[in-house]
Amino acid sequence: MLLEMRDIRKTFPGVVALNQVNLRVRAGEIHAIVGENGAGKSTLMKVLSGVYPHGSYNGEIVFEGQERRFDDIRDSEHLGVIIIHQELALVPLLSIAENIFLGNETARHGVIDWMAAHSKTQALLRKVGLKESPETLITHLGVGKQQLVEIAKALSRQVKLLILDEPTASLNETDSQALLDLLLELKGQGITCILISHKLNEISRVADSITILRDGSTVETLDCRAGAISEDRVIQAMVGREMADRYPRRQPNIGETVFEVRNWRAYHPHHSDREFIKGIDLQVRRGEIVGIAGLMGAGRTELAMSIFGRSWGHRISGEVLLHGQPIDVSTVEKAVRHGLAYVTEDRKGNGLVLSEDIQFNVSLANLDGVSSATVIDNGREHRVAEGYREKLRIRCSGVDQKTVNLSGGNQQKVVLSKWLFTNPEVLILDEPTRGIDVGAKYEIYTLIAQMAAEGKCVIVISSEMPELLGISDRIYVMNEGRFVAEMPTAEASQEKIMRAIVKAS
Structure with a gap:
């Protein structure tokens, strides 16, 4: 077991965001976390990555067999836990290469080696399917391409556990499929992934396990390797009710x-x-x-x-x-x-x-x-x-x-x-x-x-x-x-x- 989160409780003024949440992630698997908005998915991952430091929540985190107390995101990244947030965190007026290696610069004798940085950036961009130049400014990219830069940035580090919060939300179907193929490739290389997504068809394609949260609590964890799990089964656990129709029925009344x-x-x-x-x-x-x-x-x-x-x-x-x-x-x-x-x-x-x-x-x-x-x-x-x-x-x-x-x-x-x-x-x-x-x-x-x-x-x-x-x-x-x-x-x-x-x- 690579990761265990035990009895995690996190509160904000007037709100209990997480209430005794438990999560177990095996090494080398793609573990999906699903739930309605406000269920606590992103909050749980911010606790794991140190965005919410130890002491601001109750419960314990065990990573690679040892209890970890992350005071900030640098502590978790040092151990190979990399998170890509739902809301992107790139610097718009810096280039792709500068963003990818920001805080992790390629340097010789204290001087940044831009030739090496650009060469590595090109290799990373090819891996995530981007054809842009490493010198392209982030502000000139659409939201979808910025998401791919975030993923390239994560891959530039020695990642053991990659956390992706809605990575395909702004991607079209072709790019989403390419990203899912990339996650399967990373899995083949021994990298463990936690995937938060509302796209259940994507989850059913790549996930080995699914943990479902509802109202800040763990509902259940499903083992996808034991057999196919229907979307309706997951939806019912997420929302606590069956959803017969995905789209409301309507009788259009179209005029001039x-x-x-x-x-x-x-x-x-x-x-x-x-x-x-x-x-x-x-x-x-x-x-x-x-x-x-x-x-x-x-x-x-x-x-x-x-x-x-x-x-x-x-x-x-x-x-x-x-x-x-x-x-x-x-x-x-x-x-x-x-x-x-x-x-x-x-x-x-x-x-x-x-x-x-x-x-x-x-x-x-x-x-x-x-x-x-x-x-x-x-x-x-x-x-x-x-x-x-x-x-x-x-x-x-x-x-x-x-x-x-x-x-x-x-x-x-x-x-x-x-x-x-x-x-x-x-x-x-x-x-x-x-x-x-x-x-x-x-x-x-x-x-x-x-x-x-x-x-x-x-x-x-x-x-x-x-x-x-x-x-x-x-x-x-x-x-x-x-x-x-x-x-x-x-x-x-x-x-x-x-x-x-x-x-x-």
Whole structure:
């Protein structure tokens, strides 16, 4: 047994995050940890890695047969315990090579050997499937590629136990499969992995054991080597109930075209001669959920951000129409005023002020809604936040809790609350269920369906094709900055979408 965590209890003000949790991980296995948002998965791993130091929790950690008392993350890394957090921890204005070897520099006589660092970085990038130069700045990479850099950084150290917290949450299907193959390869090399993921199909493919947490306690540990374990079996243990349908049933009531984008073009902000969005035409009708499918780098996020207040790109041209009339979306403020809302895929960087409480974040995009004569009414702000806490089932001690202390999925619910409070006519959702468990996903899908039933226009960008097929009425397929196909969901399939992408490449 490589690792044992015994009777771990961890509390925050007003919240018991972990309550007598036990975990046993064998050497050389891939051990999955699953549970709903707020179940305590990430907190348990932060206890293990020393992010929460010894003394801030009760219980004991036994690693390689000895009790360990990690005072910080350097102590755990020294023993080969490396964690890749759900929220990335890279320095945006440093290069890939500088990030990978930050704190673990390759040096000769006290001087960094950049040639060696770049050579090692190239080898690591090939291993995780990235083709970027080691000199590329992190800020120029999308979230998915940044995740791969984090994994390359972990592999650059003498890792014995690799902990991955939602490593494929921001990756498309192809890249996710490549990463899972990499984990199996590392397992073959004797490296033990702990994998936290909400994607049960991925877990069933690679996991040797599954530990299920619910409400901060261990429910059970399943041995996958003894036989296949169904997703329904895992879901029932996670949520404490059966889930007959993964997606809510709805009867679409689709009306006239409300939102339209014509001949939309945008150039790359760092390569002024590179046209990135190439003549996009998009229409969304009243009460319709439109999905946008595509591989990483297809331009889906860039399209959404360029439309929403020109938040990405330059030399942007084209028309945006609402109810048949052109509208000015040249700034975020103007876009919001015209009824547009954009839920970003990067909740940590662009979606939330993590150092502030839930109440602050919920009202942030609509201060007029909680103000009287330009003065914020704290009582009204509190009532609004409480309303969304109940509606979206945000797990917290109260709306005055700091957002940074919420689980990733509950942070995502706060971002959704912020934009729903603006009462938008057009809601653009970019990876809305990234890092969210199956139970909470259903709640988000239900909310999306409710928005459509109210006559809103909903655009969903997702790397999970089953998700788009499960909730959309119509799907655009995007590749290399263009829409290469459009199809009603009733006629769509994963194979048909991939065929359109491959055919256009």
